[in-house]
Amino acid sequence: MEAKRELLDVLCTNARTETADLARQTGLSEDEVETAIADLEGEGTIRGYQAIVDWEAVDEDHARAAVELNVTLDRETGYAEVSERLAKFPEVSSLHLVSGNYDFLMIVEAGSVRKISRFVSEKVAPVPEVTQTVTHFVMETYKEGGIGMNGGDDDDRLSVSP
Amino acid sequence: MVLVRTSERIGRVPPSGIRKFFELAEEREDVISLGVGEPDFSAPWAARDAAIASLERGRTSYTANRGMYDLREAIADHCAERYDLRYDPDEEILVTTGVSEGVDVALRALVDPGDRVAMVDPSYVSYRPGVLLADGEPLPVRTRENEHFRLTYEALDRAGASEADLLILCYPNNPTGAVMHEEHLEPVAEFCREHDLRVLSDEIYADLTYSGEHTSIATLDGMRERTIVFNGFSKAYAMTGLRLGYALGPAEGIGAMNRIHQYSMLSAPTTAQHAALEALVSCDDDVEEMVSAFNRRRRFVLSRFSEMGLDCFEAQGAFYVFPEVPGDDEAFAEGLLEDQGVAVVPGSVFGEAGEGHLRVSYASGLPQLKEAMNRLEAFLA
Numbered sequence: 297m298e299a300k301r302e303l304l305d306v307l308c309t310n311a312r313t314e315t316a317d318l319a320r321q322t323g324l325s326e327d328e329v330e331t332a333i334a335d336l337e338g339e340g341t342i343r344g345y346q347a348i349v350d351w352e353a354v355d356e357d358h359a360r361a362a363v364e365l366n367v368t369l370d371r372e373t374g375y376a377e378v379s380e381r382l383a384k385f386p387e388v389s390s391l392h393l394v395s396g397n398y399d400f401l402m403i404v405e406a407g408s409v410r411k412i413s414r415f416v417s418e419k420v421a422p423v424p425e426v427t428q429t430v431t432h433f434v435m436e437t438y439k440e441g442g443i444g445m446n447g448g449d450d451d452d453r454l455s456v457s458p
Numbered sequence: 459m460v461l462v463r464t465s466e467r468i469g470r471v472p473p474s475g476i477r478k479f480f481e482l483a484e485e486r487e488d489v490i491s492l493g494v495g496e497p498d499f500s501a502p503w504a505a506r507d508a509a510i511a512s513l514e515r516g517r518t519s520y521t522a523n524r525g526m527y528d529l530r531e532a533i534a535d536h537c538a539e540r541y542d543l544r545y546d547p548d549e550e551i552l553v554t555t556g557v558s559e560g561v562d563v564a565l566r567a568l569v570d571p572g573d574r575v576a577m578v579d580p581s582y583v584s585y586r587p588g589v590l591l592a593d594g595e596p597l598p599v600r601t602r603e604n605e606h607f608r609l610t611y612e613a614l615d616r617a618g619a620s621e622a623d624l625l626i627l628c629y630p631n632n633p634t635g636a637v638m639h640e641e642h643l644e645p646v647a648e649f650c651r652e653h654d655l656r657v658l659s660d661e662i663y664a665d666l667t668y669s670g671e672h673t674s675i676a677t678l679d680g681m682r683e684r685t686i687v688f689n690g691f692s693k694a695y696a697m698t699g700l701r702l703g704y705a706l707g708p709a710e711g712i713g714a715m716n717r718i719h720q721y722s723m724l725s726a727p728t729t730a731q732h733a734a735l736e737a738l739v740s741c742d743d744d745v746e747e748m749v750s751a752f753n754r755r756r757r758f759v760l761s762r763f764s765e766m767g768l769d770c771f772e773a774q775g776a777f778y779v780f781p782e783v784p785g786d787d788e789a790f791a792e793g794l795l796e797d798q799g800v801a802v803v804p805g806s807v808f809g810e811a812g813e814g815h816l817r818v819s820y821a822s823g824l825p826q827l828k829e830a831m832n833r834l835e836a837f838l839a
Contacts, residue, residue, distance in 0.1 A: 455494070455801055
């Protein structure tokens with residue numbers, strides 16, 4: 297378990313770390329690394345691998361919003377059913393059930409602010425269980441997936457020190 | 459005409475070998491430096507926040523000479539729990555401006571002119587000048603790679619340390635990364651007891667021990683009364699710039715050190731003391747995370763050396779490895795810097811026993827380490 301935990305730590309920092317480098321860092325053989333990763337994928341601990349992208353560098357219209365959702369439930373419909381329906385929308389990049397003043401926090405991404413507005417009003421709001429939506433457009437992203445988005449990590453240490 | 463005549467004492471202290479490599483490295487722009495003796499992480503946020511809060515509240519006065527009582531108490535609790543070192547915060551703990559100041563005042567407080575001070579060779583660059591500045595006579599005790607750079611009874615005997623007055627230990631060791639566990643320290647303690655040596659034990663890298671638990675020599679039979687232990691916040695808490703260390707020892711020794719400290723430093727920086735207190739109280743998880751990262755990098759670098767065919771014993775502590783290199787280590791390090799832009803420190807800087815080695819720090823991110831290892835491989839080809 298310790299070794300798997302170490303592999304996960306490294307992969308969370310850089311999912312493209314080569315098997316040979318993973319082996320060097322963890323002290324496992326390359327075969328053991330591959331087996332452990334296959335296990336982690338198979339058991340659903342690792343759900344996928346994605347790049348952390350600064351979309352504004354590619355498309356300045358790209359927009360993102362955090363949407364608060366309140367829902368009402370009945371005997372037939374729980375959070376699981378509602379979340380299943382919402383998660384199917386491709387615009388939804390993440391969806392969490394949260395504590396506090398609202399039920400779901402939904403991160404939505406689309407090619408423009410207008411597209412997000414239309415998605416929320418035309419696709420999300422009409423879902424029968426949804427009683428309220430509050431949309432917060434993301435104005436700037438400073439950190440994403442544990443990675444800073446503001447350029448270089450300057451190393452101001454002396455180049456040689458005792 | 460020279461208006462400022464300098465002391466004879468200062469003439470005995472040679473310029474730092476590290477300085478030369480620093481200057482060479484500064485001349486180039488594309489340097490990847492593996493010559494750094496400090497973590498690449500920042501101090502844990504809670505510690506930084508405590509420092510900021512102390513400033514906001516205007517806590518900018520001197521503290522007690524020995525350090526804030528709360529901090530000394532927290533140090534006492536921490537060392538008792540972590541290392542089984544039990545000291546009285548009233549009389550047996552001194553908070554210093556880094557371990558460097560602690561070692562300096564200890565040498566000045568404990569060494570008489572002509573006293574012989576045995577020290578592990580290779581080890582941290584400041585011990586020898588510190589002894590010279592205290593008018594003592596350095597006595598290097600060679601450690602060997604085939605003995606995992608551990609100090610042994612026989613090595614002390616061979617070096618004539620039975621005539622020494624004091625022994626400086628540094629484990630986990632800078633620059634070799636060697637560690638000494640209880641079974642290795644016991645014969646050294648025996649030698650010290652037999653020949654009545656006092657011990658300065660620099661344990662600043664104690665938390666960065668990757669195999670087994672750190673053991674302090676002061677916990678062995680008959681050693682507490684003859685040992686001053688040093689530790690601090692620079693390495694494990696990534697607080698090098700805050701300059702905060704501490705010394706633990708019998709009341710007479712700590713009292714003597716405080717007599718110098720109270721005139722030279724008055725007290726360690728107040729802001730840093732607040733940060734240190736918070737670090738002890740709430741930053742264990744941060745330390746654990748940093749130590750895990752260092753350990754992964756250690757394995758990576760050792761593994762790459764092995765693939766390159768560079769002999770390197772398996773360092774188990776600090777954040778250095780100490781590979782053997784062909785030919786003169788200084789020429790090798792200069793060539794590596796000039797040809798490939800990789801800065802490392804020649805082993806001979808740390809004493810004669812370090813000749814033929816390099817000190818390679820892995821306190822850098824994996825991408826830098828990976829690139830540096832590729833460049834080293836190209837240099838060796």
